[in-house]
Amino acid sequence: MSSTVESKPAVAVRPVRTPPRKPKPAPGxxxxxxxxxxxxxxxxxxxxxxxLVLYWLVSASFKTPIEIFSKPFALPLQWFERGDPFRNFAYxxxxxxxxxxxxxxxxxxxxxxxxxxxxxxxxxxxxxxxGVRGSNGLTNFVAIGMGIPFQxxxxxxxxxxxxxxxxxxxxxxxxIYVALSIPFTVFLLTGFFKSLPDELExxxxxxxxxxxxxxxxxxxxxxxxxxITALILNAIGLWNETLLAIVFLNENANFTLARALFxxxxxxxxxxxxxxxxxxxxxxxxxxxxxxxxxxxRIITGLTLGAGK
Amino acid sequence: xxxxxxxxxADEQHSSASGAHLVRKKRLFFPFFLPAVTLYVLFLVVPxxxxxxxxxxxxxxxxxxxxxxxxxxxxxxxxSDSFRYAFLNTLLYIxxxxxxxxxxxFLFTMVLRDMRGGKIVRAVLxxxxxxxxxxLGMFFGIILIFRPNRQGLVNHLLESVGVDAVKFLAPExxxxxxxxxxxxxxxGFYITILMAAVDRIPPYLYEDADIAxxxxxxxxRNVTLPLTWDVIGVAGVLWTISAIKIFELVFVLAGPGxxxxxxxxxTLGIYVFDRxxxxxxxxxxxxxxxxxxxxxxLVSVLVVLLRRLMRRDTIQF
Numbered sequence: 001m002s003s004t005v006e007s008k009p010a011v012a013v014r015p016v017r018t019p020p021r022k023p024k025p026a027p028g029x030x031x032x033x034x035x036x037x038x039x040x041x042x043x044x045x046x047x048x049x050x051x052l053v054l055y056w057l058v059s060a061s062f063k064t065p066i067e068i069f070s071k072p073f074a075l076p077l078q079w080f081e082r083g084d085p086f087r088n089f090a091y092x093x094x095x096x097x098x099x100x101x102x103x104x105x106x107x108x109x110x111x112x113x114x115x116x117x118x119x120x121x122x123x124x125x126x127x128x129x130x131g132v133r134g135s136n137g138l139t140n141f142v143a144i145g146m147g148i149p150f151q152x153x154x155x156x157x158x159x160x161x162x163x164x165x166x167x168x169x170x171x172x173x174x175x176i177y178v179a180l181s182i183p184f185t186v187f188l189l190t191g192f193f194k195s196l197p198d199e200l201e202x203x204x205x206x207x208x209x210x211x212x213x214x215x216x217x218x219x220x221x222x223x224x225x226x227x228i229t230a231l232i233l234n235a236i237g238l239w240n241e242t243l244l245a246i247v248f249l250n251e252n253a254n255f256t257l258a259r260a261l262f263x264x265x266x267x268x269x270x271x272x273x274x275x276x277x278x279x280x281x282x283x284x285x286x287x288x289x290x291x292x293x294x295x296x297x298r299i300i301t302g303l304t305l306g307a308g309k
Numbered sequence: 310x311x312x313x314x315x316x317x318x319a320d321e322q323h324s325s326a327s328g329a330h331l332v333r334k335k336r337l338f339f340p341f342f343l344p345a346v347t348l349y350v351l352f353l354v355v356p357x358x359x360x361x362x363x364x365x366x367x368x369x370x371x372x373x374x375x376x377x378x379x380x381x382x383x384x385x386x387x388x389s390d391s392f393r394y395a396f397l398n399t400l401l402y403i404x405x406x407x408x409x410x411x412x413x414x415f416l417f418t419m420v421l422r423d424m425r426g427g428k429i430v431r432a433v434l435x436x437x438x439x440x441x442x443x444x445l446g447m448f449f450g451i452i453l454i455f456r457p458n459r460q461g462l463v464n465h466l467l468e469s470v471g472v473d474a475v476k477f478l479a480p481e482x483x484x485x486x487x488x489x490x491x492x493x494x495x496x497g498f499y500i501t502i503l504m505a506a507v508d509r510i511p512p513y514l515y516e517d518a519d520i521a522x523x524x525x526x527x528x529x530r531n532v533t534l535p536l537t538w539d540v541i542g543v544a545g546v547l548w549t550i551s552a553i554k555i556f557e558l559v560f561v562l563a564g565p566g567x568x569x570x571x572x573x574x575x576t577l578g579i580y581v582f583d584r585x586x587x588x589x590x591x592x593x594x595x596x597x598x599x600x601x602x603x604x605x606x607l608v609s610v611l612v613v614l615l616r617r618l619m620r621r622d623t624i625q626f
Binding site for chain 1: 461
């Protein structure tokens, strides 16, 4: 009896239209199971460890070796007391050749990434939008290159480049970086080009634009996001690339950062120059961190794009 | 009247124009495609074929001429300790590291799906993926140092809670340490991939499961897993092709840096490098090429196997 009395006004008060479904209920409002709580604790602990690791790295790069090992979590003190807080960075930058390597890496990475995109974008466009028979097969043929480990090509490449006088040569390194980054970049960009609607090309054709002009004036600007993503991902990949740099560069003047770090490691651990070594690691890592903080979204979606489809 | 006359004309004009346009479009194909594919063939396809051919030769390296010896290199690889360690370690990293990474990623997807701050967690965990493996290796090398009185970070913590320090980087432990580091460093990437797939699952499926009183495990087993199966398959392939080339991380973590580590820690990547460009001993390019061929074969077999295992009818949702 009472229930009918109660329910009637409720119906009358209710607005005429309710949204079809409530938006996601607030997280955490679902009631906790102990398992879930345990999981959340684990996830946050794991995350906290990662943050702590980064803190350790940055703080250690300002410490003396004694501080690094005896007070791993304290704030750096000794170099600051001696009035030389950047001593480790100065050591890595000047004595271990990171300063020169930094310049080499920035130029090499910037030029290579731009050229990679310049070469790959037309190829990706040709494969995805020109409607040529066999395009799918050719796309797969290029994409398979992503699965080839560099170790497989490095020996013949070394011999061949040696014959051309291009080993221990930054131009040779540039050629190799560009060529070996093509499969990934073409694959990434075909995805972006495929997502554009056909109508744009048709409209451009009706307006009398040549296919060449359609590509440059319409399609390319529309995939700007994809091109920038490709540029950034290649820059990250090449910044961190070590194996090819070890094989092809063997003179300090040509060293990239990863290569310099690699050869510094032996000497530094031998002399217990851990401060300088960690500063070297920081010089390699921190630019990536800055880039990541600025562009995390783009980097994450770009790198995980291929798998999500 | 006029319209019926002009219409076919216009139509004809249009189709011939579009036909010409199509031809002009196709003419663009080669100038656009050739530069990239030329570089690709010259620097990746041709060297791969050359490696396969050179794998059948005895060749010490520059200055020596390759001499055809059939499958001699492969026979020698089978009998060599260093190759056996390299092969088994690589397989271990792919399988155990892969299982560990994916288990961790699944666990995170169960929890992260509706957790406050999940985006931040994902962003933090992803970061190690864009750090140079050589830097990661050095970082781990420093924090795992075993050196009484001046311990690395991890042993420092162990000792401060009263546990005996462990020789993490000793030959018998280093493989497992590398596996753990690998899982730590790469889980973020796979968490992100899987979470992107999980986010596409309609939330009402989880709401239904909630109403039916499903536990987190049941929700994972009956909703998340079937609906992300294809993405898991692709992620598995990505894991395999990236894990097969593990090199720098192990090289600096297990060794002194400049020279190769002791053979118990080797991977196929280190084997190839040591036999060709390593600074110790005389180079054996022929053997290195044969080992590189083993790398390609292994990755192809694993990828095909994985695709077979993961194949099933797609689910629409």
